[in-house]
Amino acid sequence: xxxxxxxxxxxxxxxxxxxxxxxxxxxxxxxxxxxxxxxxxxxxxxxxxxxxxxxxxxxxxxxxxxxxxxxxxxxxxxxxxxxxxxxxxxxxxxxxxxxxxxxxxxxxxxxxxxxxxxxxxxxxxxxxxxxxxxxxxxxxxxxxxxxxxxxxxxxxxxxxxxxxxxxxxxxxxxxxxxxxxxxxxxxxxxxxxxxxxxxxxxxxxxxxxxxxxxxxxxxxxxxxxxxxxxxxxxxxxxxxxxxxxxxxxxxxxxxxxxxxxxxxxxxxxxxxxxxxxxxxxxxxxxxxxxxxxxxxxxxxxxxxxxxxxxxxxxxxxxxxxxxxxxxxxxxxxxxxxxxxxxxxxxxxxxxxxxxxxxxxxxxxxxxxxxxxxxx
Amino acid sequence: xxxxxxxxxxxxxxxxxxxxxxxxxxxxxxxxxxxxxxxxxxxxxxxxxxxxxxxxxxxxxxxxxxxxxxxxxxxxxxxxxxxxxxxxxxxxxxxxxxxxxxxxxxxxxxxxxxxxxxxxxxxxxxxxxxxxxxxxxxxxxxxxxxxxxxxxxxxxxxxxxxxxxxxxxxxxxxxxxxxxxxxxxxxxxxxxxxxxxxxxxxxxxxxxxxxxxxxxxxxxxxxxxxxxxxxxxxxxxxxxxxxxxxxxxxxxxxxxxxxxxxxxxxxxxxxxxxxxxxxxxxxxxxxxxxxxxxxxxxxxxxxxxxxxxxxxxxxxxxxxxxxxxxxxxxxx
Numbered sequence: 001x002x003x004x005x006x007x008x009x010x011x012x013x014x015x016x017x018x019x020x021x022x023x024x025x026x027x028x029x030x031x032x033x034x035x036x037x038x039x040x041x042x043x044x045x046x047x048x049x050x051x052x053x054x055x056x057x058x059x060x061x062x063x064x065x066x067x068x069x070x071x072x073x074x075x076x077x078x079x080x081x082x083x084x085x086x087x088x089x090x091x092x093x094x095x096x097x098x099x100x101x102x103x104x105x106x107x108x109x110x111x112x113x114x115x116x117x118x119x120x121x122x123x124x125x126x127x128x129x130x131x132x133x134x135x136x137x138x139x140x141x142x143x144x145x146x147x148x149x150x151x152x153x154x155x156x157x158x159x160x161x162x163x164x165x166x167x168x169x170x171x172x173x174x175x176x177x178x179x180x181x182x183x184x185x186x187x188x189x190x191x192x193x194x195x196x197x198x199x200x201x202x203x204x205x206x207x208x209x210x211x212x213x214x215x216x217x218x219x220x221x222x223x224x225x226x227x228x229x230x231x232x233x234x235x236x237x238x239x240x241x242x243x244x245x246x247x248x249x250x251x252x253x254x255x256x257x258x259x260x261x262x263x264x265x266x267x268x269x270x271x272x273x274x275x276x277x278x279x280x281x282x283x284x285x286x287x288x289x290x291x292x293x294x295x296x297x298x299x300x301x302x303x304x305x306x307x308x309x310x311x312x313x314x315x316x317x318x319x320x321x322x323x324x325x326x327x328x329x330x331x332x333x334x335x336x337x338x339x340x341x342x343x344x345x346x347x348x349x350x351x352x353x354x355x356x357x358x359x360x361x362x363x364x365x366x367x368x369x370x371x372x373x374x375x
Numbered sequence: 376x377x378x379x380x381x382x383x384x385x386x387x388x389x390x391x392x393x394x395x396x397x398x399x400x401x402x403x404x405x406x407x408x409x410x411x412x413x414x415x416x417x418x419x420x421x422x423x424x425x426x427x428x429x430x431x432x433x434x435x436x437x438x439x440x441x442x443x444x445x446x447x448x449x450x451x452x453x454x455x456x457x458x459x460x461x462x463x464x465x466x467x468x469x470x471x472x473x474x475x476x477x478x479x480x481x482x483x484x485x486x487x488x489x490x491x492x493x494x495x496x497x498x499x500x501x502x503x504x505x506x507x508x509x510x511x512x513x514x515x516x517x518x519x520x521x522x523x524x525x526x527x528x529x530x531x532x533x534x535x536x537x538x539x540x541x542x543x544x545x546x547x548x549x550x551x552x553x554x555x556x557x558x559x560x561x562x563x564x565x566x567x568x569x570x571x572x573x574x575x576x577x578x579x580x581x582x583x584x585x586x587x588x589x590x591x592x593x594x595x596x597x598x599x600x601x602x603x604x605x606x607x608x609x610x611x612x613x614x615x616x617x618x619x620x621x622x623x624x625x626x627x628x629x630x631x632x633x634x635x636x637x638x639x640x641x642x643x644x645x646x647x648x649x650x651x652x653x654x655x656x657x658x659x660x661x662x663x664x665x666x667x668x669x670x671x672x673x674x675x676x677x678x679x680x681x682x683x684x685x686x687x688x689x690x691x692x693x694x695x696x697x698x699x700x701x702x703x704x705x706x707x
Binding site: 017019025026041128130132135138198199202205207355357360 | 427528595598603605673674675678679680
């Protein structure tokens with residue numbers, strides 16, 4: 001049973017009142033519901049209520065063949081769909097022992113990192129819009145448009161991709177894509193100075209973000225926070241570096257870490273991560289090997305009975321696929337561990353004592369995708 | 376043919392007398408000008424915002440979308456006016472009516488040109504200040520009567536913010552009053568025939584500009600209707616023409632604030648070659664453009680930062696400026 005009324009209302013009195021922030025609210029990024037008890041404008045208690053966009057992806061997986069679950073993966077987190085695609089394929093390949101050509105892995109990394117950039121751009125700009133600056137949001141969308149155009153060229157769709165296949169990828173990338181990607185990276189590097197002028201060095205932005213919504217290292221680890229939110233709290237954990245998968249070990253990139261743990265730190269980590277993603281893409285484009293893009297894989301795969309866990313880093317943190325096969329064409333169970341759930345529930349610890357405006361800023365800086373929480 | 380020579384005009388003139396005729400014509404002109412001006416400003420805002428954000432803005436209705444706001448107004452007129460079940464019906468109905476009154480009354484004393492001023496008053500500035508203070512009453516009424524938590528928070532913010540920013544606004548204006556020894560808008564304008572007051576009073580001008588931005592609830596001080604926090608603040612529950620009246624008042628207040636700025640610091644209708652009216656309107660619209668520009672560039676302040684800024688920085692600075700002005704002019 002979904003128990004909506006979780007905050008007890010015994011403390012509601014003349015001073016303290018209850019506010020339902022969402023599920024319909026301009027800055028809850030979808031259908032998030034924050035049940036808050038407020039004293040004036042100060043939060044006394046806050047509790048996120050999830051489940052409004054539950055679509056039952058995990059149950060769906062048990063009713064279709066392995067290949068048919070591929071499109072579902074990119075709909076779990078619709079902002080970094082390709083990364084989820086990539087992760088699911090790698091999980092199944094690990095279970096079946098399928099070899100993937102090197103060129104395919106390179107293409108997967110390039111597209112995944114492009115997807116990460118587009119997700120971070122949207123995340124940052126939506127967060128800046130929550131703070132009240134509308135213009136950077138549209139500048140960010142302008143840049144994101146170029147990424148989507150590039151991805152549309154190879155994957156055929158702009159948001160919910162189904163590009164990775166077991167044993168490789170669907171389409172090869174061409175010269176125009178490579179040149180376009182390089183042009184985009186040059187352009188985005190130039191745009192970063194605009195963003196720093198408009199956002200990072202803006203006195204109001206600094207005032208609104210410095211020392212606000214601090215997640216300490218201990219709190220972050222207690223709640224199982226991952227991704228940029230964790231790295232903003234001073235823990236340099238990134239699955240790409242700590243438990244390398246795909247061809248990530250071949251690239252030279254850093255994991256940006258900030259000690260402060262406040263809203264600004266998370267913003268800066270995301271900005272730095274976009275630069276690192278651009279480095280990875282450039283290296284991958286430089287060292288792109290020739291060869292096939294897909295290994296010989298039967299039309300329908302029959303994985304051996306068994307299970308495997310595969311972790312990878314999405315734009316929001318560590319994602320895990322735990323897949324169980326009973327040796328048939330239909331998965332026995334697919335469990336997805338998504339990062340936003342853990343990231344979101346930190347709010348119960350850090351919101352009390354803050355103003356409403358800071359709550360919105362903190363929520364924006366964590367950059368949750370609600371359908372990913374509910375799955 | 377001179378229009379004043381028409382017999383019917385002469386008859387009205389003779390019947391009403393000079394003052395009343397001027398008042399009636401003036402009010403009629405104001406009542407036409409206020410909605411049209413607001414419609415133009417909304418279009419201008421959307422257009423400027425569009426170009427700042429690398430997009431064209433409204434383009435469909437009329438050339439470059441200039442009739443967009445009129446169509447929007449027609450749409451709003453056709454909307455049902457919903458009153459929430461738990462709202463205080465009378466106050467909910469009254470609030471949008473009250474907010475439009477000060478916006479219109481303030482126009483009476485604005486000198487558009489040497490000849491174009493509905494009524495010359497020796498307390499013109501005070502009239503504008505006292506009537507624009509009424510705006511906050513209406514916001515409070517609307518927010519309270521809606522019986523909505525977001526609206527109430529917005530209304531409470533509005534009261535605190537308007538009270539806080541009215542003080543530096545008045546103090547910065549006082550330094551001009553000391554220089555001119557008059558509350559009359561026309562005399563203040565006349566005193567600037569040589570040099571604009573912004574060159575004598577740059578600090579007061581900056582304080583005035585920031586305070587009026589806060590008084591008219593414009594970004595970065597738009598906490599009253601902070602969209603990402605309070606949905607749309609005190610007018611969350613308002614629909615149709617009632618909402619349109621709040622909107623109309625917001626843009627009219629912006630025009631009044633900008634025309635006050637033009638009169639106090641930029642020489643009002645003074646300027647070479649062109650008639651006074653053109654100079655006045657150009658100055659006002661440039662100031663409005665700056666307000667729009669600021670809105671689409673800066674993020675929003677937090678409530679406590681806003682209050683701290685008013686009480687700890689703006690008011691002391693305005694007081695100091697006033698003291699220095701007074702000492703320089705009256706003592707030395």
